[in-house]
Amino acid sequence: MAIIQFPEGMKWGTATASYQIEGAVNEGGRGTSIWDTFSKTPGKVVNGDNGDIACDSYHRYEEDVELLTDLGVDVYRFSVAWPRIFPNGTGEVNQEGLEYYHRLVDKLIEKGIEPMCTLYHWDLPQALEDKGGWNNRETIDAFVQYAELMFNEFSGKIKSWLTLNEPWCISFLSNYIGAHAPGNKDLQLATQISHHLLVAHGLTVKKFRNLGIEGKIGFAPNTTWLEPYSNRQEDIDACNREIGWYIEWFMDPVFKGNYPEFMLDWFKKKGVQLEIKDGDMEAIQQRVDFLGINYYTGHIARYKENSGLLDWELVEMNYDRTDIGWPIFPEGFYNVLMRIKESYGDIPIYITENGSCYNDEPENGQVKDNGRISYLQQHLTALSRAIASGVNVKGYITWSLLDNFEWAEGYSMRFGIVHVNYRTLERTKKDSYYWFKQTIANNWFEN
Numbered sequence: 001m002a003i004i005q006f007p008e009g010m011k012w013g014t015a016t017a018s019y020q021i022e023g024a025v026n027e028g029g030r031g032t033s034i035w036d037t038f039s040k041t042p043g044k045v046v047n048g049d050n051g052d053i054a055c056d057s058y059h060r061y062e063e064d065v066e067l068l069t070d071l072g073v074d075v076y077r078f079s080v081a082w083p084r085i086f087p088n089g090t091g092e093v094n095q096e097g098l099e100y101y102h103r104l105v106d107k108l109i110e111k112g113i114e115p116m117c118t119l120y121h122w123d124l125p126q127a128l129e130d131k132g133g134w135n136n137r138e139t140i141d142a143f144v145q146y147a148e149l150m151f152n153e154f155s156g157k158i159k160s161w162l163t164l165n166e167p168w169c170i171s172f173l174s175n176y177i178g179a180h181a182p183g184n185k186d187l188q189l190a191t192q193i194s195h196h197l198l199v200a201h202g203l204t205v206k207k208f209r210n211l212g213i214e215g216k217i218g219f220a221p222n223t224t225w226l227e228p229y230s231n232r233q234e235d236i237d238a239c240n241r242e243i244g245w246y247i248e249w250f251m252d253p254v255f256k257g258n259y260p261e262f263m264l265d266w267f268k269k270k271g272v273q274l275e276i277k278d279g280d281m282e283a284i285q286q287r288v289d290f291l292g293i294n295y296y297t298g299h300i301a302r303y304k305e306n307s308g309l310l311d312w313e314l315v316e317m318n319y320d321r322t323d324i325g326w327p328i329f330p331e332g333f334y335n336v337l338m339r340i341k342e343s344y345g346d347i348p349i350y351i352t353e354n355g356s357c358y359n360d361e362p363e364n365g366q367v368k369d370n371g372r373i374s375y376l377q378q379h380l381t382a383l384s385r386a387i388a389s390g391v392n393v394k395g396y397i398t399w400s401l402l403d404n405f406e407w408a409e410g411y412s413m414r415f416g417i418v419h420v421n422y423r424t425l426e427r428t429k430k431d432s433y434y435w436f437k438q439t440i441a442n443n444w445f446e447n
């Protein structure tokens, strides 16, 4: 057995997102989002599930904050539903929406928990989508306007901000692969949207600085790792293309001021013509105070000509998998963090999402989710390796506090350390909740 010790001052937390937990989609003046539309489009979400009720956290936020308080977290990462603030994306501000988030933030502060606010976690106002969504550069301006209002409204209360959650999912998963809202399948569109997202991020950081808002700001790309099947250059290059699609494509512009040439060349070969306006790259390259990193899984892969977008194929290694089918690959977590350190230096990093899907149900009031505890142990050990290797990790935020609406998987896949009965909305602390609580209290665990 080994003691895995974390640095003094390490921040611990849990994460959620507005559309996934709030419910109350027609209450408090909220406008329609693209996920309301997408989830009610037949065939898009397992079992036809939607976020109408979800965990009902709009009404039960005090119960959720009690769970956070008992857990002993330092930070709670939540997201704001843009359609609660600007029901039509721009124009009239909805005071009821602001009031809900003041209630939540005030309760967190009362309990000594730092609110970390994600401004955009995928619930774009439908009114903006109707005008082209993220493909329309006017949405960039609308986002900066929304962010400015939030900065001014919550200045002094919220001191940790994230502009975007998982821009790869917002752009490529949602507009090329088509698995998420709004469900387009167009590489040119998706790639142009990825650029607009980065411009929106940069202009928002610039606004944050110009307003002189107290606190720190970053963004939260999602990552993955493909380990080459062999040391053949073609296998290494193929894996680096997939890794680069998540990491370098979104981080090079922010930290280096340019897109990675190898990815630009590849997209050009696929017919993409990226439109970059004068000043865009300078806008994107604003200094961020920290980098959020989301990591779930990785694979072994090798080159395969004309296979998918990036010419690679998975090699099945029969790794254990979580209930959503993702391989348990903690080495990939270490490798992602080392790649980021090598590429971008000592930018402070918060793990803003890491967690696992296990669909264990309560038995006599207990949820024995040993798989989730094992996943946490493996990935926190990988994290401790990265810290020992010099990666500047400031905090770890697990996904998620609650079982919730897992996008296209609906409620069929559970990521929470707290079980939610979607009929009664009763919360039940899982065994992983108690394990995480002890780890937070100790700032170490025994492997």
Ligand SMILES: CCOCCOc1ccc(-c2cn(C[C@@H]3NC[C@@H](O)[C@H]3O)nn2)cc1
Pocket (backbone or CB within 6 Å): 017, 020, 166, 173, 177, 179, 222, 294, 296, 353, 399, 406, 407
């Ligand atoms: C090749 C075909 O692929 C089709 C599906 O492809 C993906 C990829 C990635 C995901 C995914 C889901 N999550 C967890 C969420 N992160 C944010 C938070 O809201 C969590 O709910 N991370 N990544 C889903 C589907």
